[in-house]
Amino acid sequence: MNINLTMIGQMISFMVFVVFCMKFVWPPLTQAMRERRKAIAEGLEKAADAEKKLEKANEAADLESAEAKRHAAELISQAQSRASQIVEEAKGLASEEAERIRQGAQGDIDQEINRAREELREKVSELAIEGAEKILESSIDEKAHQNMLKELSAKL
Amino acid sequence: MAGDAPTSQEYIQHHLTNLAYGKHSDGSWGFAGTPEQIREMGFWAIHVDTMIWSIGLGILFLAFFTIVAKRATAGVPGSVQNLCEVAVEFVEDNITQVFGTRPNSVIGPLSLTILVWVFLMNLMDLVPVDLIPHAAYLAGVEYFKIVPTTDPNATLGMSIGVFLLVVYYNIKIKGPVKFATGFVTHPIPKWFMYPFNFILEIVDLIAKPLSHGLRLFGNLYAGEMIFILIALLYSSGIVLAVFGGFLQWAWAVFHILIICLQAFVFMILTIVYLTQAHETGEH
Numbered sequence: 001m002n003i004n005l006t007m008i009g010q011m012i013s014f015m016v017f018v019v020f021c022m023k024f025v026w027p028p029l030t031q032a033m034r035e036r037r038k039a040i041a042e043g044l045e046k047a048a049d050a051e052k053k054l055e056k057a058n059e060a061a062d063l064e065s066a067e068a069k070r071h072a073a074e075l076i077s078q079a080q081s082r083a084s085q086i087v088e089e090a091k092g093l094a095s096e097e098a099e100r101i102r103q104g105a106q107g108d109i110d111q112e113i114n115r116a117r118e119e120l121r122e123k124v125s126e127l128a129i130e131g132a133e134k135i136l137e138s139s140i141d142e143k144a145h146q147n148m149l150k151e152l153s154a155k156l
Numbered sequence: 157m158a159g160d161a162p163t164s165q166e167y168i169q170h171h172l173t174n175l176a177y178g179k180h181s182d183g184s185w186g187f188a189g190t191p192e193q194i195r196e197m198g199f200w201a202i203h204v205d206t207m208i209w210s211i212g213l214g215i216l217f218l219a220f221f222t223i224v225a226k227r228a229t230a231g232v233p234g235s236v237q238n239l240c241e242v243a244v245e246f247v248e249d250n251i252t253q254v255f256g257t258r259p260n261s262v263i264g265p266l267s268l269t270i271l272v273w274v275f276l277m278n279l280m281d282l283v284p285v286d287l288i289p290h291a292a293y294l295a296g297v298e299y300f301k302i303v304p305t306t307d308p309n310a311t312l313g314m315s316i317g318v319f320l321l322v323v324y325y326n327i328k329i330k331g332p333v334k335f336a337t338g339f340v341t342h343p344i345p346k347w348f349m350y351p352f353n354f355i356l357e358i359v360d361l362i363a364k365p366l367s368h369g370l371r372l373f374g375n376l377y378a379g380e381m382i383f384i385l386i387a388l389l390y391s392s393g394i395v396l397a398v399f400g401g402f403l404q405w406a407w408a409v410f411h412i413l414i415i416c417l418q419a420f421v422f423m424i425l426t427i428v429y430l431t432q433a434h435e436t437g438e439h
Contacts, residue, residue, distance in 0.1 A: 002194055003309060004178070006203040010210060010304075010313025017214045017273060018317075022265035025218065028225040029244050030264070032237075035230030 125153035164388055171285060171384045174203035174307060175299045189298065203307055210304035213276040214269075221272070247271055247423070254427045255434070262321070263430055267423050270314070275419035277304045278376055282408055282415070285383045305376040305418075308369065315369030318426045322364070325433035334436075368425050375418045379411050 129149050162170065169191065176188040178201025187204075188194040194201060224240045233241060247267045255263055280303045292300035304310040326335045339357045340350040386407060389400030 002174075002176075002197075002201070003312070004176075004197065004199050004201045004203070006174075006201075006206050006307065006309035007313040007316070009202055009207050010310045011317045013207070013211050013214060014269075014273075014314050014317045017218060018262075018266050018269045020218050021221070021269045022262065025221040025225045026244070026265035026268060028228050029221070029240060030248070032228035032230045032233075033241055033244065036233075039230060 121153050121156045124156060125149055128152070167388060168381075168384055170299065171289065171301070172381075173299045174301050175205040175297060176201045177204050178202060187298075203301075203309060205299070205301050206304045206307040206310050209280060209302055210273075210277060210310055213280070213304070214273050217269075217272045217276055221268075243272060244268060250424060251427055254424065255431045258434060260430075260434075263427065266318075266321070266430075267427055270426055271419055271423045274305065274314075274372065274422050275415065277310070278415035278419055280304070281306070281376060281379055281383070281411060284404075285380070285387050303376060303380055305372055306380045308373045311373040312365070312369035314422075315365040315372075318368065318429060319365035322429045322433045325430060329434050330436055364429060368422070368429070371425075372418050372422050375414055379407075379414055382407055383411075 129145070132145070132149075173191050174194070176194045176197065177186070178188060178194070178197035179185055180188075180193065181196045188197060188201065221240055224237050228237055228240075247264065251263055251267060283302060288302045289300045301307065330338065339361075340354050342353055342357055344353055383404065386400050386404045389396045389403070391397075392400075
């Protein structure tokens with residue numbers, strides 16, 4: 001417990017250390033820390049910005065996709081109505097065609113019937129004549145009977 | 157260690173004596189051989205061990221921090237830079253809490269120097285008490301104390317350094333007139349109380365650096381004393397030696413707290429005193 005020159009020496013070295021620390025230690029360290037703090041703050045800000053942008057982009061994408069969906073649905077319904085329209089048209093055409101074919105066929109049938117009738121009439125008249133000839137056996141004035149028979153067959 | 161087997165008293169005395177270089181009573185300069193000689197030297201002596209260790213540790217601190225500060229990057233810091241930044245940030249936090257954000261280029265480095273330097277000096281207390289002194293003794297040096305903060309000269313030297321700074325800021329911030337009149341007008345601003353105020357303020361002024369320095373010294377001195385007393389057990393038989401070993405370990409663990417705490421207290425008091433010097437117009 002002797003107070004002596006050591007105290008003065010300690011005081012001087014203390015001051016020298018503080019001055020040295022003030023010049024070479026404190027400023028660069030605090031500077032680096034301040035810069036880092038700034039960089040981190042900027043980074044965080046940028047991240048927040050990016051997040052906002054992402055949100056906006058997501059919203060835009062949602063809108064776009066909804067629009068696309070709506071458009072697609074419209075197209076589908078258009079296509080559907082167009083398809084049913086085509087089917088209807090085809091149906092109409094088909095029935096028309098069928099009608100036409102049927103009418104054609106009907107005509108053919110009618111013709112055939114007429115022809116058959118004609119043939120039948122001729123055959124019947126022939127048969128009748130044959131029958132009559134056989135009944136009469138004898139010759140009959142063919143010509144006179146021919147006329148009569150024609151009249152008869154026309155009546156058939 | 158004058159004799160072959162020193163008594164307990166001699167042992168303790170030896171461990172509490174600094175290596176002093178000074179002016180002998182006969183006028184010649186040299187190292188003091190005994191505590192009595194140091195006392196006779198009076199003021200004109202210097203504790204060589206205190207100076208070597210305190211300056212050495214100070215240089216260690218500054219060299220370490222300067223190297224880190226030179227390489228300091230604002231990018232991702234390395235572990236060493238991190239360590240330094242933790243210290244700087246801790247100091248800055250305490251300054252902001254107590255001193256506020258007033259612009260002052262001295263208080264930061266001052267507090268950092270105090271914190272780390274005092275911590276390192278206190279840390280020497282954890283080195284076993286006989287290790288280095290005995291090595292020095294074998295090298296022919298009679299006394300060698302390795303904990304500078306157990307020397308009141310060291311702690312008072314620092315506290316007076318802080319005190320001078322406090323006076324400087326008082327004069328700079330408040331002006332010499334207001335600073336001088338403050339001695340008589342505080343704390344009771346009545347003319348008939350001026351003498352009483354003056355005594356109070358002078359005592360307050362002197363008590364600050366004294367308590368500031370002696371607080372650190374007292375804590376570390378007491379801690380060192382206990383280490384020495386524990387070390388005495390080693391020469392008192394095997395049972396007590398083992399017990400002493402355990403005690404030393406336990407006290408060292410507890411002492412880690414004191415070491416950090418006292419370094420912190422010294423720093424925070426410095427900040428508080430400087431803050432008071434900067435405050436104007438209250439009380």
